[in-house]
Amino acid sequence: MFIKKYAISAIFAFSILLATAYSSHAARINLIDFVVLNPSHTLEERNEYEIKLAPIAAKYGAKVIHSYDITAHLAGPMKQPLRISVWDLPDQSTFEKVGSDPDYKALIAGRDLIHNMKEMTLYFANEIQNNGPITHKKILVDLVVMQGGYADKERNDYEEKMAPLASKYGFEIAASYNIQKKLGGTGPEKPLRLNLWQINDPKKMDMLSADPDYMALAPQRNKIHDFSNLSMFFAQPRS
Numbered sequence: 001m002f003i004k005k006y007a008i009s010a011i012f013a014f015s016i017l018l019a020t021a022y023s024s025h026a027a028r029i030n031l032i033d034f035v036v037l038n039p040s041h042t043l044e045e046r047n048e049y050e051i052k053l054a055p056i057a058a059k060y061g062a063k064v065i066h067s068y069d070i071t072a073h074l075a076g077p078m079k080q081p082l083r084i085s086v087w088d089l090p091d092q093s094t095f096e097k098v099g100s101d102p103d104y105k106a107l108i109a110g111r112d113l114i115h116n117m118k119e120m121t122l123y124f125a126n127e128i129q130n131n132g133p134i135t136h137k138k139i140l141v142d143l144v145v146m147q148g149g150y151a152d153k154e155r156n157d158y159e160e161k162m163a164p165l166a167s168k169y170g171f172e173i174a175a176s177y178n179i180q181k182k183l184g185g186t187g188p189e190k191p192l193r194l195n196l197w198q199i200n201d202p203k204k205m206d207m208l209s210a211d212p213d214y215m216a217l218a219p220q221r222n223k224i225h226d227f228s229n230l231s232m233f234f235a236q237p238r239s
Helices: 002-007 043-058 093-100 108-114 152-168 204-209 212-216 218-224
Strands: 029-035 063-075 083-089 121-130 139-144 171-184 193-199 231-237
Touching: 029 171, 043 063, 043 083, 043 108, 063 139, 121 193, 152 171, 152 204, 152 212, 152 218, 212 218
Parallel strands: none
Antiparallel strands: 029 083, 029 121, 063 083, 063 231, 121 171, 139 193, 139 231, 171 193
């Protein structure tokens, strides 16, 4: 289906991050959480877990700023996630503080029952851009992975060329995060960025992929990006 169709072209067609300066929130950190559940467990159970977790995290200044239910796996080795959440934390030590809280420890047995703790993938990241929660009915979750030897400079150059093409077809980035460290899970070891896109019309993916200007970027795209580890999903706002 569209996994093959978009695995090569669309991941980069929608990974356009304008070459902006980093956010001023340098002291804060983000936690990116790709949620994977054990068989026979549901997002309703995850919701109940989050209701219990939220006040514990809030004691240490942590909160969820993005949370979307994944509706389709489009590309990449991570096929199990059912939800992606982005947390805002005061600093990296907040993660350990929440984990050491007695009330959190009381949740661990229930957490491990419903979650696949080996498959769940967590990253620390720094905010590049954040326009607030996405309310469009269709969202593209885009985890950018580069080939060895390529990083921000090459990605920014590519994105500057891609930005006007994406805009022409109605794709707008809502939030972007530069990945700093993998904490666990089966996701790529060293992705460069997570981009969250709001999409007006997913059908225009075909039009963008066929655009001559986009096709002219293919050699540069193929040279700098790691297609075997990129990850991309469709998602939607939580109901």
